[in-house]
Amino acid sequence: MIPLDFTGKVALVTGVGDNESFAWFIAKSLQAAGAKVALACHPRVMGIVESFLTRDADRESRLLPDGTEFKPVKVLPCNAEYDTMDDVPAEVKSDRRYAKFAEYSIKGTVDAIAAEFGGIDVLIHSVAFGREVTKPLIDTSRKAYHEAMGISAYSLTSMVRAAAPHMANRPGGASVVGLTYVAGERVVPHYGGGMATCKAALQIDAKQLAWFVGDKNIRVNLISAGPYASRAARAINKDFDKLIDHAAEHSPLRRPIGPQEVADSTVFLCSPLASAVTGQILYVDCGYNVMGT
Numbered sequence: 001m002i003p004l005d006f007t008g009k010v011a012l013v014t015g016v017g018d019n020e021s022f023a024w025f026i027a028k029s030l031q032a033a034g035a036k037v038a039l040a041c042h043p044r045v046m047g048i049v050e051s052f053l054t055r056d057a058d059r060e061s062r063l064l065p066d067g068t069e070f071k072p073v074k075v076l077p078c079n080a081e082y083d084t085m086d087d088v089p090a091e092v093k094s095d096r097r098y099a100k101f102a103e104y105s106i107k108g109t110v111d112a113i114a115a116e117f118g119g120i121d122v123l124i125h126s127v128a129f130g131r132e133v134t135k136p137l138i139d140t141s142r143k144a145y146h147e148a149m150g151i152s153a154y155s156l157t158s159m160v161r162a163a164a165p166h167m168a169n170r171p172g173g174a175s176v177v178g179l180t181y182v183a184g185e186r187v188v189p190h191y192g193g194g195m196a197t198c199k200a201a202l203q204i205d206a207k208q209l210a211w212f213v214g215d216k217n218i219r220v221n222l223i224s225a226g227p228y229a230s231r232a233a234r235a236i237n238k239d240f241d242k243l244i245d246h247a248a249e250h251s252p253l254r255r256p257i258g259p260q261e262v263a264d265s266t267v268f269l270c271s272p273l274a275s276a277v278t279g280q281i282l283y284v285d286c287g288y289n290v291m292g293t
Contacts, residue, residue: 011038012123076109123175133192164216182224
């Protein structure tokens with residue numbers, strides 16, 4: 001067995017909103033492998049995430065394989081809609097949900113982690129938002145479409161731009177991993193609000209970014225995960241379980257995926273075992289993407 005040792009590595013995991021998400025499982029797995037894990041959460045869910053990290057009722061969700069608990073070294077607010085604080089409108093800055101935070105831009109968050117821990121080795125992009133995701137594309141407004149694209153797709157470019165100076169030429173190289181979905185390549189009718197287009201954009205952006213930061217020994221890859229009934233997914237579609245059942249029935253492995261499988265694959269992509277892998281989409285979907293139905 002080849003061990004994966006992330007001792008001394010610093011990982012910034014963005015987009016954690018609860019203790020069922022892919023980002024939560026990825027963060028736990030990175031810590032289990034030895035990394036110092038910092039979380040970047042939307043300002044409006046900071047309190048929720050902090051409660052999951054402390055409440056006795058959620059202790060089981062924090063457990064790592066060795067029986068210890070998941071304890072990030074830092075939890076910072078980050079709104080992926082804003083590259084710097086100069087981009088934040090006055091009405092947002094004065095909103096009571098934001099006013100208590102002095103900094104929550106992408107660059108500010110990335111710079112803060114790098115300054116405190118001396119750099120960044122792993123960056124996880126698990127950010128997606130579509131205000132009209134429950135609407136079919138044909139009924140999606142221009143405003144919602146543009147908002148979804150900025151937060152869900154462009155934010156990867158913004159994060160990599162901000163993080164690249166802090167990830168350049170780290171010992172063993174550095175790794176960026178984002179999360180995508182097969183709807184970026186095939187029609188998934190319920191995945192509306194422009195979100196499928198966001199995933200398509202995210203996929204080509206990741207390939208381009210792999211080129212632009214490759215000379216700094218930074219790798220950029222995506223995980224295309226199969227359908228999983230997270231809280232966010234259930235909010236999109238009340239019949240989401242039917243999609244999971246369909247994928248399970250038509251996948252070569254004839255079963256649904258689990259979040260830990262996505263986390264394990266992400267850790268692999270961040271490890272020396274994937275040192276020559278960049279610009280790729282790794283499908284963690286029990287093979288569903290190869291099927292015609």
